[in-house]
Amino acid sequence: MRILVNGTDREVPERITVSALLRMLDLPEGRIAVERNRKVIPRSLHSEVQLSEGDRLELVRFVGGG
Amino acid sequence: MTPESRPSALGGLTLGGTTFRSRLILGTGKYPSERIMQEALKASGTEIVTVAVRRVELSARGRGSLLDFIDPARYSLLPNTAGCTTADEAVRTARLAREAGLSSLIKLEVIGDSKTLFPDLEGLLLATRILVREGFTVLPYTSDDLVTAKKLRDAGAVAIMPLGAPIGSGLGIQNRTHLRILLQEISDIPIIVDAGVGTASDAAIAMEMGCDGVLMNTGVAGARDPVRMARAMGLAVEAGRLAYEAGRIPKKLYASASSPEDQRIE
Numbered sequence: 001m002r003i004l005v006n007g008t009d010r011e012v013p014e015r016i017t018v019s020a021l022l023r024m025l026d027l028p029e030g031r032i033a034v035e036r037n038r039k040v041i042p043r044s045l046h047s048e049v050q051l052s053e054g055d056r057l058e059l060v061r062f063v064g065g066g
Numbered sequence: 067m068t069p070e071s072r073p074s075a076l077g078g079l080t081l082g083g084t085t086f087r088s089r090l091i092l093g094t095g096k097y098p099s100e101r102i103m104q105e106a107l108k109a110s111g112t113e114i115v116t117v118a119v120r121r122v123e124l125s126a127r128g129r130g131s132l133l134d135f136i137d138p139a140r141y142s143l144l145p146n147t148a149g150c151t152t153a154d155e156a157v158r159t160a161r162l163a164r165e166a167g168l169s170s171l172i173k174l175e176v177i178g179d180s181k182t183l184f185p186d187l188e189g190l191l192l193a194t195r196i197l198v199r200e201g202f203t204v205l206p207y208t209s210d211d212l213v214t215a216k217k218l219r220d221a222g223a224v225a226i227m228p229l230g231a232p233i234g235s236g237l238g239i240q241n242r243t244h245l246r247i248l249l250q251e252i253s254d255i256p257i258i259v260d261a262g263v264g265t266a267s268d269a270a271i272a273m274e275m276g277c278d279g280v281l282m283n284t285g286v287a288g289a290r291d292p293v294r295m296a297r298a299m300g301l302a303v304e305a306g307r308l309a310y311e312a313g314r315i316p317k318k319l320y321a322s323a324s325s326p327e328d329q330r331i332e
Contacts, residue, residue, distance in 0.1 A: 006121045025124055031131050032122060033166035040161045058121065060162050062132050064103065065118025065148050066093030066233070066261075066283030 001053040018046040025059075033060050079256060079279045082171065082203035082224045084142070086113045089273065090303040091144065091258065093283025097292055100135045106286055106296035107141065111304075116144045116173055116283065119163045144205070146173040151186070153193035160197050172197060173227070173260075173281075174206045183233040183261075187214045191221060198222035207260050210244035215252055226252055227260035227281060230272060234284040236264025239271050249276045266295075266302035273306025274314070 001014050005025070012021060018041055022029050034041045035058040041049050051057070078085040092112040097103035107115060115136060136143070145163035150156040153176055160172045176193055178186030185208050197204050198221055206218050210228040218226060228248060231237035239245065239262060248257055256278035263269050263282040272280050280303055289295035 006124060008124065025122075027122060028131070031133060031166065033119075033162040035158065035162055038158060040165050042165065058162070059124075060119050060166065061122050062117040062143070062145065062163075062166055063120045064093075064095040064097065064100075064132055065146055066095050066116055066281075 001051075003051055003054065004056045006057070006059055012051065015050040015052075018049050018051065021051065021057075022046070022059075027059065031061055034058070035060070079258075081114075081205065081256065086142070088113045088300070088303070089279040089307055090269070090300055091116065091260075091279060091281040092286060092296065092299075093281070094132065094136070095283050096287040100130070100132070102292050103287070104135045105293045107136070108296075109293045109300065110286065110296035111300040113141060114144050115141045116146050116281065117167075118146055118148050119159050119166065142171065143167050143169060144171050144173050146207075147175045147193075149177065150175060151177050151189075153189040153196070156189070156193040157196050160193075160202060161200075164202070170201055171203045172205065174204050174223075184229075185209055187211065190214075191217055194218055194221045194223055205258070210241045210248060212244070212247055212251055215248055219252060219255055223255065225256040225258050225278070227258045229261040230259045230268070231262025233261040234288075235262060236285055236288075237262055238264050238268035239275075242271075242275065245272070245275060245277065263299070266298040269299050269302040270306035270309075273303050274309045276310050279303075 003010055003012055018034055037056055078087050079089045088111045090110055090112045091114045092107055092110050093116045094103055145167055147156040147159040150159055156174060156176045164170055174193055176186045176189035177183055190206055194204050194206055204223045205225045205227055206223050207227045208214055215226045230239040258279040258281055259272040259277050260281040263285045269280045286292050286296045286299055
């Protein structure tokens with residue numbers, strides 16, 4: 001299925017969980033915050049929440065800033 | 067105005083129930099390297115550092131995280147909503163920041179003009195109200211406008227963070243009169259000058275006026291030697307605060323001798 005990750009179209013397995021997506025993208029689970037369709041998915045639910053076709057995800061982290 | 071009339075008068079800067087010894091809040095952007103940033107944070111004596119929230123770059127793997135360079139035992143993270151231009155964006159960014167950092171502190175920015183980076187006060191107020199309701203500890207970056215400051219305070223902001231000059235401009239404190247009015251009229255929560263400081267004397271001036279703290283980034287990160295400037299800023303904030311607490315002498319037009327007038331030789 002297709003989902004949008006940080007503005008880019010991506011093909012991922014059906015019903016992939018957030019945790020599995022982060023693993024697939026080689027991202028460290030601990031320091032990434034995830035928003036799905038404008039709602040934050042708490043870290044405690046990453047391994048449970050399954051994504052759907054057309055989901056829009058924002059994966060963010062801290063960077064230097066004032 | 068005496069120091070005792072301000073919140074967190076002696077002993078530190080209190081934000082949302084936590085008291086910090088240092089009154090300097092330092093940004094983590096624009097340093098020549100992460101190592102230099104790390105050294106600068108240390109040299110400044112700061113206990114609170116700001117960070118920004120940005121998309122993970124999916125193509126660039128293996129780069130270290132900023133957090134590898136910031137000791138969580140030593141520094142409290144103050145994530146910002148920099149770059150957000152609507153209340154909605156700022157609220158979403160704040161929620162993500164809380165999830166990423168596991169703390170409810172947020173430096174709230176809603177930018178209304180890209181050239182000056184002046185805040186959108188309407189959006190700022192709206193976002194403050196929403197985030198306070200959601201349990202955030204909100205520190206809004208705002209203009210020096212008293213009416214807005216009062217509304218932000220009444221909305222539950224834990225501090226008011228007026229600019230002293232445009233962000234990154236290094237112009238120093240350009241609005242002393244308005245800051246003095248803020249300091250007079252907002253006495254129950256800290257006033258922290260956020261933006262405009264270019265060199266140590268700017269920070270000292272803000273603190274001598276009675277501001278409760280100073281937040282800066284470019285003034286340190288952009289200096290030729292950021293680590294030295296960080297130390298200078300730390301000292302300036304402390305010196306300015308001490309001078310404020312000590313109470314300066316009144317200004318007079320004419321001289322008054324420091325040495326005894328009598329018993330001089332003839």
